Amino acid sequence: MLVEEIMHRNVHSVTPSTSIGDAIHLLKNHQIRHLPVLDGDVFVGLVTDRDLRSASPSSLDPKGLRNLLHRPVSEVMIRQVITAHPLDFFEDAARALYEHRIGCLPILEGEKLVGILTETDILRRLIEIFGVDRPSQHVEVEVEDRFGILAEVADIFGQHRTNINSVMLERSQKEDHLNIVFRVQAKDLGKIIDNIEQAGHRVLWPRTNPDPEGGV
Amino acid sequence: MKDEARFIYSEDLLRYRFGDNHPFDNRRLKPTLDLIRTLGRLEDHHLHPPRPATEEELILVHDPDYICLVKEADRGDIPRERLEEYGLGTEDNPVFPGIHQTSALVTGGTLEAAEIVMSGQARHALNLSGGLHHALRGKASGFCIYNDAAVAIAQIRKKYQARVLYIDTDAHHGDGVQWAFYHDPEVLTLSIHETGRYLFPGTGNVYERGHDTGLGSCINVPLDAFTEDESWLDAFQRVIPRIARSFQPDVILSQNGCDAHRYDPLTHLSATMRIYRIIPQVVHELAHELCDGRWIAVGGGGYDIWRVVPRAWTYLWAEMSGRPLNEMEIPRSWLEKWQPKSPLTLPDTLHDPEGLFEPIPRREEITQKNERTVNQVLKMAGLLK
Numbered sequence A: 001m002l003v004e005e006i007m008h009r010n011v012h013s014v015t016p017s018t019s020i021g022d023a024i025h026l027l028k029n030h031q032i033r034h035l036p037v038l039d040g041d042v043f044v045g046l047v048t049d050r051d052l053r054s055a056s057p058s059s060l061d062p063k064g065l066r067n068l069l070h071r072p073v074s075e076v077m078i079r080q081v082i083t084a085h086p087l088d089f090f091e092d093a094a095r096a097l098y099e100h101r102i103g104c105l106p107i108l109e110g111e112k113l114v115g116i117l118t119e120t121d122i123l124r125r126l127i128e129i130f131g132v133d134r135p136s137q138h139v140e141v142e143v144e145d146r147f148g149i150l151a152e153v154a155d156i157f158g159q160h161r162t163n164i165n166s167v168m169l170e171r172s173q174k175e176d177h178l179n180i181v182f183r184v185q186a187k188d189l190g191k192i193i194d195n196i197e198q199a200g201h202r203v204l205w206p207r208t209n210p211d212p213e214g215g216v
Numbered sequence B: 001m002k003d004e005a006r007f008i009y010s011e012d013l014l015r016y017r018f019g020d021n022h023p024f025d026n027r028r029l030k031p032t033l034d035l036i037r038t039l040g041r042l043e044d045h046h047l048h049p050p051r052p053a054t055e056e057e058l059i060l061v062h063d064p065d066y067i068c069l070v071k072e073a074d075r076g077d078i079p080r081e082r083l084e085e086y087g088l089g090t091e092d093n094p095v096f097p098g099i100h101q102t103s104a105l106v107t108g109g110t111l112e113a114a115e116i117v118m119s120g121q122a123r124h125a126l127n128l129s130g131g132l133h134h135a136l137r138g139k140a141s142g143f144c145i146y147n148d149a150a151v152a153i154a155q156i157r158k159k160y161q162a163r164v165l166y167i168d169t170d171a172h173h174g175d176g177v178q179w180a181f182y183h184d185p186e187v188l189t190l191s192i193h194e195t196g197r198y199l200f201p202g203t204g205n206v207y208e209r210g211h212d213t214g215l216g217s218c219i220n221v222p223l224d225a226f227t228e229d230e231s232w233l234d235a236f237q238r239v240i241p242r243i244a245r246s247f248q249p250d251v252i253l254s255q256n257g258c259d260a261h262r263y264d265p266l267t268h269l270s271a272t273m274r275i276y277r278i279i280p281q282v283v284h285e286l287a288h289e290l291c292d293g294r295w296i297a298v299g300g301g302g303y304d305i306w307r308v309v310p311r312a313w314t315y316l317w318a319e320m321s322g323r324p325l326n327e328m329e330i331p332r333s334w335l336e337k338w339q340p341k342s343p344l345t346l347p348d349t350l351h352d353p354e355g356l357f358e359p360i361p362r363r364e365e366i367t368q369k370n371e372r373t374v375n376q377v378l379k380m381a382g383l384l385k
Helices: A020-029 A049-055 A062-069 A090-099 A119-130 A149-159 A190-198 B011-015 B026-038 B064-075 B080-085 B099-118 B148-160 B175-180 B228-247 B273-291 B309-320 B332-341 B363-380
Strands: A034-039 A042-048 A104-109 A112-118 A137-144 A164-171 A177-184 A202-205 B005-008 B124-127 B164-168 B187-194 B218-223 B251-255 B295-298
Touching (some): A020 A034, A020 A049, A112 A119, A137 A190, A190 A202, B011 B026, B064 B099, B099 B124, B099 B148, B164 B228, B187 B228, B218 B228
Parallel strands (some): B164 B187, B164 B251
Antiparallel strands (some): A034 A042, A137 A177, A137 A202, A164 A177
């Protein structure tokens, strides 16, 4: 999945000469936290609500505050901004946000701003990935880590003509094993689970006890 | 008319079944009916036959092309891929002979029950063959072909303009009914079920609350796997009466799936027969308090057809018909008649005796988690600060 598939294309922006007061207004009105600063088409910086707040003088100094609101954003904007490209991978964008502890990535093609990606967009996409768009349920299987294992287990669903909505693979706590988490379009899993067990895999869900090691 | 109740039944309804290796088999009503009769709770004047729902009625909820396909599905010449597009011919929803006729009869049964109650012929009416709550507008889903409860509610809306409270206590989320009225502020759908995180159909999260003018008229209480009686009842009793009183319905339609029981092979809520005695009591009281007694009830899931379904639905009908049953032994005659047919040893009491099931580990955490869910539901409904 690429950044261009999930980024926002209609971006609210300001120019270097926009006043700080107007920028604050824009952030409040649109309930956003980041404003790219554009000089014509060219991306020159970013103002965030956090920067604007920390630049603000105390409310005990009304005159100072009034002065500040009339100054241009170019005085408080960040110029060294971490950005991304529309063809970057979703995972890499997520990592950039996480590692630099930032909330948004302006997406640039050359110097031109084409979109913006925020941590909220990443979370929304993750929710969609884990989500349920068709009636389905959860099956979790612990398998040996070897060639063809995913195809083997997936084939059992195929034999029962059961659609798989999503698959996740992760390392198992058990050495040389993987956990495969499926969401499948079936209400009755009985026969499928029997076949998975007959094939020698351990079914972690469905189970009859909240403690996977316990037995009722 | 006092507290008269009607029981919708005909042997034709038993044909709603998907074959010998499928968990849904409406022949479960035979031992159920026999247990009710053995306990002296059913007389001829209670019985009322179903009638097939008309296409005009089915169209209130279902797409015409879906109905057309169901009508032709058992002819044997429809390509598998085409059936599967409509959710049919899968292992969950195999085509069976007379699939349209029988499914339309089930729906007609619920329509009859609704008409009996709305026209004032009786205060309560029960169609145990109904409650097929997963059926979608244009698709069979989760053993459900036509959504009888949704069709009946749509008909009540059309003919009587009444406000309908739908209460669904099946272990699975009542998704089909929810989506059918997701935009309708006059129908409040309330489903309490095992979390979709694990269980079919996956939906039923607290944040599914209706849309547009229907926002707030959809309530979901997803409970954790291994919830057990105490926590289940706590959630039920904290949510249902408050929501019902604040919604002020004209009629209640309850879906009484009994697949949250510890014995049920498809689910993990691990409740006992106790909840199936208390659910109808609470709903019955609310129907009298808020709706002048108007209460339509349907069945639903229930896949331990020997040890759970007959007992649970006996409690339901006994409550509805005004002669509730308590904890008691099951008459020997019933056990002698049905034990030879059951592959499992039948319980000899109507209730599950204390201590029958071993306690489940992590009860405290699961209870806490459910409490948080209930608080969240009540907060979103504006019923908790």
